[in-house]
Amino acid sequence: MNIVAFEKMKTFSSEKMKKINLFNTDRMFCDLYCFEPDQFQKVHAHEGEDKVYTVLEGEGYFQVGEEVETVQAGASILAPAGFPHGVTNNSGKQLVVLVFMAPKPQH
């Protein structure tokens, strides 16, 4: 069975936020993002893919479209296709985010 114990796979880098792939199918992928304080995922957009961020640990400053919000563990954020989105960890603590994206980008 394809089980990933993501709690044991958290990995941080002093260089930049770390992306760890959990699953990758023809239809979607699932990643774990680990941010040290002051690390970020720059604002970007996917024309045809929806992304869901789920904050597992810590808190992050999320942008989707023109909106920005501080979101804490226990909440998910939808970044619909075409909407610019990004995350900054300005919390002073480590931030761990589960990410789902569908469909899988073709590029």
Place this chain on the structure above:
Amino acid sequence: MNIVAFEKMKTFSSEKMKKINLFNTDRMFCDLYCFEPDQFQKVHAHEGEDKVYTVLEGEGYFQVGEEVETVQAGASILAPAGFPHGVTNNSGKQLVVLVFMAPKPQH
């Protein structure tokens, strides 16, 4: 911004496992499943959709294909399209699972 504080949306029913929809787009959906002890999601399959279960709280007994495993909080399980899959909460405690499915079923 479309943010859902799923930690505050956990709802249990004495009747059967509770499904709470978090997001629903043209490309995917995301649900929260809340199980009291001895509740279950019966084994079923989706021909064209991949599902990811993420155990947030408690532990469950997961089946994918012919395999069964007890999985605890902090792990995700992939149920690929076409594979029979289901969950039973035989842990004696409440079980909370985040579910992501893509693409969105058309039926």
